[in-house]
Amino acid sequence: MQTPTIPLNPSSTFPPKSHHTQLKLLPKLHLLPQSLFYRPPKMASLGGFGFGVRSQVVGGGASSSSSIGVDTNGLCTLTEYVGKEGLNVGDDMVVLLHHIQYACKRIAALVASPFNSSLGTQNTLAGTGSGSGRDAPKPLDIVSNEIILSSLRSSGKVAVMASEEDDAPIWLTDDGPFVVVTDPLDGSRNIDASIPTGTIFGIYNRLVEVDHLPKEEKALLNSLQAGARLVAAGYVLYSSATILCTSFGSGTHAFTLDHSTGDFILTHPSIKIPPRGQIYSVNDARYFDWPEGLRRYIDTVRQGKGRYPKKYSARYICSLVADLHRTLMYGGVAMNPRDHLRLVYEANPLSFLVEQAGGRGSDGKSRILSIQPVKLHQRLPLFLGSLEDMEELESYGDVQQRVNPGYEV
Numbered sequence: 001m002q003t004p005t006i007p008l009n010p011s012s013t014f015p016p017k018s019h020h021t022q023l024k025l026l027p028k029l030h031l032l033p034q035s036l037f038y039r040p041p042k043m044a045s046l047g048g049f050g051f052g053v054r055s056q057v058v059g060g061g062a063s064s065s066s067s068i069g070v071d072t073n074g075l076c077t078l079t080e081y082v083g084k085e086g087l088n089v090g091d092d093m094v095v096l097l098h099h100i101q102y103a104c105k106r107i108a109a110l111v112a113s114p115f116n117s118s119l120g121t122q123n124t125l126a127g128t129g130s131g132s133g134r135d136a137p138k139p140l141d142i143v144s145n146e147i148i149l150s151s152l153r154s155s156g157k158v159a160v161m162a163s164e165e166d167d168a169p170i171w172l173t174d175d176g177p178f179v180v181v182t183d184p185l186d187g188s189r190n191i192d193a194s195i196p197t198g199t200i201f202g203i204y205n206r207l208v209e210v211d212h213l214p215k216e217e218k219a220l221l222n223s224l225q226a227g228a229r230l231v232a233a234g235y236v237l238y239s240s241a242t243i244l245c246t247s248f249g250s251g252t253h254a255f256t257l258d259h260s261t262g263d264f265i266l267t268h269p270s271i272k273i274p275p276r277g278q279i280y281s282v283n284d285a286r287y288f289d290w291p292e293g294l295r296r297y298i299d300t301v302r303q304g305k306g307r308y309p310k311k312y313s314a315r316y317i318c319s320l321v322a323d324l325h326r327t328l329m330y331g332g333v334a335m336n337p338r339d340h341l342r343l344v345y346e347a348n349p350l351s352f353l354v355e356q357a358g359g360r361g362s363d364g365k366s367r368i369l370s371i372q373p374v375k376l377h378q379r380l381p382l383f384l385g386s387l388e389d390m391e392e393l394e395s396y397g398d399v400q401q402r403v404n405p406g407y408e409v
Contacts, residue, residue, distance in 0.1 A: 075266075096157040180203055272357055277386050
């Protein structure tokens with residue numbers, strides 16, 4: 001017998017009234033389906049997590065069914081995987097993850113909606129978030145941010161949320177055990193071309209030793225933890241499939257959304273990035289702005305004259321989550337050599353996932369997870385990929401782009 005999917009609650013509307021809500025600036029928001037903005041009912045226990053029909057698990061490297069809580073058919077949902085019969089990450093984390101995946105299902109519906117173009121073509125919102133010009137927040141970013149904020153607040157498990165779309169971290173509740181950092185909708189400026197987008201998130205334990213400080217101060221300190229302190233991280237890729245890739249410090253695993261049931265199904269257990277790939281991912285239209293070391297590396301591998309005697313191919317989507325996902329699957333290197341990507345909510349969570357899959361995340365010189373953030377929206381170069389490829393890249397020394405002209409597109 002199938003168990004029911006999570007019901008929508010028409011009486012619970014979105015967004016909550018708060019000083020940072022920007023939705024009043026979106027005159028065409030009423031065109032979006034209202035189902036995007038319903039919040040899941042608050043859960044009194046873990047007993048309501050059952051899901052219905054499950055899809056077939058594919059891929060190799062899965063643990064035995066007895067160790068990860070799969071059913072007799074070898075099928076496993078995300079909630080089952082992290083629950084008491086699986087990784088047993090703890091009840092608080094399971095509740096938080098339930099709300100995160102719910103928010104990401106809503107964002108998946110948003111980016112696939114025929115109405116999103118009416119939001120995406122509106123003027124940039126002023127005075128919001130960390131971006132300016134081409135990186136300034138767009139209406140879809142703001143809606144996605146509010147969906148995640150609403151879900152995290154409803155979970156009751158998050159003390160602080162720090163987002164690319166907010167100037168400062170938001171304190172949610174004094175007794176929440178976790179801190180969440182997020183890029184709600186990476187790549188949204190490409191959405192009109194139906195290029196894949198994604199959500200990135202990282203989860204830390206709350207720093208109880210700073211609980212006595214004023215809210216603004218302790219919210220910032222909690223958000224500026226080094227990536228090595230992450231307890232979980234993940235991304236959700238919105239593409240031909242909706243894929244949630246996550247790690248809790250014991251490997252990297254990917255789950256694919258079954259739209260017929262609302263389940264995220266384990267499809268890529270224990271992902272292992274190949275030790276070497278044959279693909280590099282970078283915007284090489286900027287070749288003449290690169291330092292000598294990076295140009296020599298790219299010239300060498302694409303001629304097949306590197307440590308791996310085959311010619312490399314270039315694959316570049318210009319969507320960070322999509323480029324990284326391909327790199328995890330096939331190996332190679334995904335990079336942005338200039339000071340552009342954010343350490344706290346982009347580089348740290350993605351480096352955590354890559355390391356858990358056997359790869360490396362670097363700024364070209366240092367391990368990303370060892371860098372201590374000093375600002376919420378701190379930028380840096382980012383190189384992610386196969387261990388042998390990363391070692392070869394870094395051996396060229398000068399790979400960080402310091403000449404950084406303004407790019408209009």
